[in-house]
Amino acid sequence: MAAEKMLKFVSLGKEMPEKRAAETRSQDFYEIYREYADAKATEQASRCSQCGVPYCQAHCPLSNNIPDWLRLTATGRLQEAYEVSQATNSFPEICGRICPQDRLCEGNCVIEQSGHGTVTIGSVEKYITDTAWENGWVQPVRPSVERAESVGIIGAGPGGLAAADMLRRAGVQVTVYDRYDxxxxxxMYGIPGFKLEKPVVLRRIEQLEQSGVTFVLNCKVGEDISFDAIRGQHDAVLIATGVYKVREVTAPGSGAKGVVKALDYLTASNRKSFGDEVPEFDSGELNAAGKRVVVIGGGDTAMDCLRTAIRQGATSVKCLYRRDKANMPGSQRETQNAEEEGVDFVWLTAPKGFTGGEHVEGVIVQKMRLGAPDVSGRQAPEVIEGADYIEPADLVIQALGFEPEEIPTLWNVPELAVTRWGTIKADFATHSTSLPGVFAVGDIVRGASLVVWAIRDGREAAASIVNYLGAGRQIAAE
Incomplete structure (x- = not known):
């Protein structure tokens, strides 16, 4: 009976997939976790308590039916498990790899709260979908009825691609415009291969192409094509550009060579992995090899930069973060991985300036302490006067987060309403903007956030767009 194969969390302990040794994995850009064997995935899925109120599902932005596909995995019904997983998530194999499960589903697992160790939800999710790809269960979308209406999507990130997937399922014609090649x-360009190997993304893009999605790449809206032209060519438009404007340190010496932006650094590394010509990497400007590296910031982008620098052969890699470990915004799991690989975290520190002439030679570091909570409820850092020191550095990477570009100005569409933070103002439920037939999703609405939230927004917006286009086959993005 199926019930006999579940509820094994009392006798079976939590067991993550084998992690490659730090000294080995820090030499390459392959993913650090090995795949579950079939028996191990079945065993770990069987630890789910099938609780009456699944907090894992409640804390998943996509409301994934996690207990259902865990039960199906535990009972050997893998194709059904994939179908249940795919029903609520356009890219489960990607979320299984890069979602911060320790802050979402796994962190709220009932048996984790009771002291038995969480169900390894992300690893099982990854296993289910990888198995589906291997067995040919993942097929291009073939809508039963093709519709004449077309939608233009600006941005080929997770939000735009999720919307494209759902729109094609409804038979809508889709064209995706993106600034990159x-x-x-x-x-593709911001997340390193050791977290998300690029063939995993490429096969989904190929699936979308086979499903009838048209991609227009190397296309900058406002330069290569106007926003008005895109609106004129389509019955509805979805803005899913993400946020790419990097927050920079404004301190003396910040303009020196060797003080670089996180996204520039990560993009150069990822492009090199594709075999592209990257002059900034080859010249050493965006290459950490043989350098003392300092990364400023404590989020997931900072973790990506730190671990990339280790793999590029930096002589030392240090992270400056103005709060302590308990208050950092990045995934604790990623922090642990970075520490294992040789990253030195210098907590309660912030940059005051940079030394050196034309090229940076060091960071003037001011020590901090935690004071009263700020508006977010976290303790606000305060400077300890007279405790400054200089941290030697040949390469300083700024990973302080991202802000939205001034889209109304760049696209010459002043009537597109934005918030006081510069993000596009969109309805919370429908994702519609101030312009008729124009919708917006993901980071350009939320501010810098998670891939899983962008996927949710894209799926919801696709449903709203189909409703906007009028009577016809409706889709649900539940």
């Missing part, structure tokens, strides 16, 4: 957005 490859689709995928930050999944």
């Amino acid at each position: 490859r689709a995928g957005g930050l999944m």
Whole structure:
């Protein structure tokens, strides 16, 4: 009976997939976790308690039916498990790899709260979909009825691609415009291969192409094509550009060579992995090899930069973060991986300036302490006067987060309403903007956020767009 194969969390402990040794994995850009064997995935899925109120599902932005596909995995019904997983998530194999499960589903697992160790939800999710690809269960979308209406999507990141997937399922014609030469957005150029190997993204893009999605790449809206032209060519438009404007340190010496932006650094590394010509990497400007590296910031982008620098052969890699470890915004799992690989975290520190002439030679570091909570509820850092020191550095990477570009100005569409933060103002439920037939999703609405939230927004917006286009086959993005 199926029930006999579940509820094994009392006798079976939590067991993650084998992690490659730090000294080995720090030499390459392959993913650090090995795949579950079939028996191990079945065993770990069987630890799910099938609780009456699944907090894992409640804390998943996509409301994935996690207990259902865990039960199906535990009972050997893998194709059904994939179908249940795919029903609520356009890219489960990507979320299984890069979602911060420790802050979402796994962190809220009932048996984790009771002291038994969480169900390894992300690893099982990855296993289910990888198995589906291997067995040919993942097929191009073939809508039963093709519709004449077309939608233009600006941005080929997770939000835009998720919307494209759902729109094609409804038979809508879809064209995706993107500034880069490859689709995928930050999944392609911002996230390193050791977290998300690029063939995983490329096969989804190929599936979308086979499903009838048209990609127009190397296309900058406002330069190569106007926003009005895109509106004129399509019945509806979805803005899913993400946020790419990097927050920079404004301190003396910040303009020196060797003080670089996180996205520039990560993009150069990822492009090199594709075999592209990257002059900034080859010249050493965006290459950490043989350098003392300092990364400023404590989020997931900072973790990506730190671990990339280790793999590029930096002589030392240090992270400056103004709060302590307990208050950092990045995934604790990623922090642990970075520490294992040789990253030195210098907590309660912030840059005051940079030394050196034309090229940076060091960071003037001011020590901090935690004071009263700020508006977010976290303790606000305060400077300890007279405790400054200089941290030697040949390469300083700024990873302080991202802000939206001034889209109304860049695209010459002043009537597009934005918030006081510069993000596009969109309805929370429908994702519609101030312009008729124009919708917006993901980071350009939320501010810098998670891939899983962008996927949710894209799926919801696709449903709204189909409703906007009028009577016809409706889709649900639940």
